[in-house]
Amino acid sequence: MNGRRAFLGAAAALGGVAVAPGVFLFEPAQAEGATSKVRWGMLVDTTRCVEGCTACVTACNRENGLSGGTRPTDAQWIRKLELREKATGRTLSLPVMCQHCAEPPCVDVCPTGASFKRADGIVLVDRHLCIGCRYCMMACPYKARSFVHQPLSEQKPDVPRGQGCVESCTLCVQRVDRGERPACVEACKAEGRDALLFGDLKDPQSAISRRMREAGAKQIRADLALDTGVRYQGI
């Protein structure tokens, strides 16, 4: 009898722990830290991007403190994709990174709200809320996210990263907030390609808006209607 009492007591305590999440209320949504008057975006002119050039990738790694390793467990925020059309043999080279969707599936599925979209359209991961469930990686159609599989050292002070968390391209938010352009854009320009154009998609007079209006631009997986902030010419 005593044994059963003790067991029931222990079971009740464990049960309390299991039921607890249902008792808590949720907290208010992410406070607005950036202005919704702009929507940051990027335009990739694939006709200027060449196979073998990885200046954008190298710059991203340096700016954000990534190792640059290419094992299956290494983080890659931006990668060069080499394409060959099966029917015609046409080849294309282009960078793919987080597409900063207006309707990001990663934000939809994130259980804790760690994946979030800033008011200015930049999709980020809150390092303090990410529990490392990787549901966002399952949901992202662009395979843009990486999970930190190992302990990290020598991180950049303004680019917090963490083992066991998911991360992806931030559009170099630390630079954007200082009024600069993302590192990949600068590197591509320095390389003389100038295939990447960064700017405000909401401002009809911005260079990116003008170019998109004149030459047209496409989204990867436009069929998903995610309204990406990264657009491509020549695909």
Add this chain to the structure above:
Amino acid sequence: MREIEGRSRGWWALFALAAALLLAMLAAWHAMESRGHVITGMTNQVVWGLPHVFAVFLILAASGVLNVASVASAFGKRFYKPLAPLSGWLAIVLLAGGLAVLGLDLGRSDRLVVAMTHYNFKSIFAWNMFLYSGFFAIVGVYLWTMLDRTVGGYATSAGRVAFVWRLVLTTGTGSIFGFLVAREAYASALLAPTFIVLSIAYGMAIYLLVIIGACAGTGRPLGAGVIERIGRLLGWLVLAALYFVAVFHLTNLYLAKQIGVERFLLVDGGVYTWLFWVGQVLLGSVVPLVLLWAPGTRVNRAAVSLAALLVVLGGLAQMYVTIVGAQAWPLDLFPGYEMRSSFFDGVVHPYAPSLPEAALAAGGFALALLGTLLGVKFLRLLPASLADEALDPGDGAR
């Protein structure tokens, strides 16, 4: 209803096995916490691996095993009434096992409290956290109404609530995958109902294994008619599950953009194709069906046990194909193009589970086993006799 002694050599052997596996699980968790997921087989390509296969299986089985009790309370079948308390308890411990695996696999399992205090209500995951905790509470109350005669009058109502809740819970589990528009192998509304049918089959198989094992270990009588009746029902569930799986794949095959991944899983996917046809279909469905329905074997305790075990193994194979197989197939960013990159675009992603993640996965079963052993020892979950004449065949059995 009577507790078991819980002092036999068999009980202690199982207890020791469960405890050892749990220790291995904790060691694996510690290793993954300190050295990172790099020691697992999971990568940035295959982000969910063996732990998720076992966890989702256990969560499905948890809601499915409750059906024995639902049949008794919600649908008033008196035959199943003595079988109901064990069913409720198994539902709780199986869910605990599955959630333990999921929780300990998190990249930041130390932040579990974050998961319990911050919710994004658009996320199926967040919804599931409420569904899971609600399941514990509702089945706990239901169990109470079954075990305590003073509140026994509420058993039918509690059973009905639990039945509805478990349907919603499995819908939620299926929707974890069904809502992933990015992955070609998912994004089907059929996943939710398919998961419900699968869950009932898995749960019933585990129930059969536990009841046969418990009666054998304690020397309590277990009638051949009882085994045959539950076994026959399991056969129907296996058949229904197979039907839903067939419809799922056939509807996918109708869509041109899904043909690639379907061909991969069903024809030339290597281990996934084998696991599907040999694991899930042949060993997990066809062989159990024969064993459960053939006149020679359906009354044979060993044959029925084997059938139930095969359903469990087939279920694990199915989850492996569903969860890992779908990720092994590369995302198609540019239909009509060949792709290559440093991030493994355009190629089938390899995955080989490592020892730590296998230990983590097996720990879920260990936790459920431990809970079962303690439950039958301290609670009146098992009838003193399950002989054919001890059970009310009522409601037109046979």
